[in-house]
Amino acid sequence: MTSILIVDDDEQIRNLISIYLHNDGYRSLQAGSGFEALAVLEKESVDLIILDIMMPKMDGIQACLKIREEREMPIIMLSAKSEDMDKIQGLAAGADDYLSKPFNPLELMARVKSQLRRYKKYNPSAGEQQAVFEIGALKINAQTRQVWSDGNEVRLTPKEFDILELLAKNRGNVLSIQRIYESIWKERYFQSDNTVMVHITKIREKIEPVPKQPIYIKTIWGAGYKI
Structure with a gap:
């Protein structure tokens, strides 16, 4: 089952996204901070990350840079900020897509599916079932x-x-x-x-x-x- 990690300090947003992911057949994992996200990645196999930018202690930009040191799965950034410079920072840190809050959950799901398709297309080993x-x-x-x-x-x-x-x-x-x-x-x-x-x-x-x-x-x- 495809596993998706939701990283956001707002529990209600995490739970909302989880509901939509489960309805589409995905397995969801949750983390309330960048530090928690890194800990989850040490223990779990994750196919895509939904990552909020504005978080205490370690924000999404810092977390994204840290994740990109070792991992290549798609990362979709979420942020209440909508300025172009914030989007540029997120993409420069290694994010694959950017969505401003408040967002339509159905649009987020469409972006999740698009990123997973693209990743598996250009990284065939990520989608193949080894025999x-x-x-x-x-x-x-x-x-x-x-x-x-x-x-x-x-x-x-x-x-x-x-x-x-x-x-x-x-x-x-x-x-x-x-x-x-x-x-x-x-x-x-x-x-x-x-x-x-x-x-x-x-x-x-x-x-x-x-x-x-x-x-x-x-x-x-x-x-x-x-x-």
């Missing part, structure tokens, strides 16, 4: 749903494979337990549910040379798991 993942001696074929560890085929249950594939597709990124659960089971996650942990343990028993000392699926304490 085979090779991580050390671990090989995962997403088309045939087969897994090999050190040359030996491993039999995973459908849910175990789905979790492993999700982690492989987000290689290097930390996925929270909540995100894994809601992506695989398609239902709301509850804090006391240990389903993901149990499945990760079973996957490790099948793919790791030493399950208690995993080299593939790493636990990031307090954050989640990553390959």
Whole structure:
């Protein structure tokens, strides 16, 4: 599912945009400041960012410059300012589009879709579904749903494979337990549910040379798991 990060210090605006994103089939993430946005990007895979300029501590221009040091996903700037110089500053910082507040949510959604189409067109790898993942001696074929560890085929249950594939597709990124659960089971996650942990343990028993000392699926304490 395409994930979009909304960065705005106004919670009502974040929630409004989230509603429209969900209605169009997108997954939304929220951050109330530039600092929070950078923290989210360290843990989550994001396809597009909607970024407000006027925020305390770290404004949208500073956040955009910081994001552009490492990431290339589309960024749509939002601002109550409508002067040309503000638009120029936002675009010069690395934004792909600019929308003045107050804005029509339907226009914002149209711009989101346009930026995602353009990004995937000129960055084909961003839109392709990789078929085979090779991580050390671990090989995962997403088309045939087969897994090999050190040359030996491993039999995973459908849910175990789905979790492993999700982690492989987000290689290097930390996925929270909540995100894994809601992506695989398609239902709301509850804090006391240990389903993901149990499945990760079973996957490790099948793919790791030493399950208690995993080299593939790493636990990031307090954050989640990553390959």
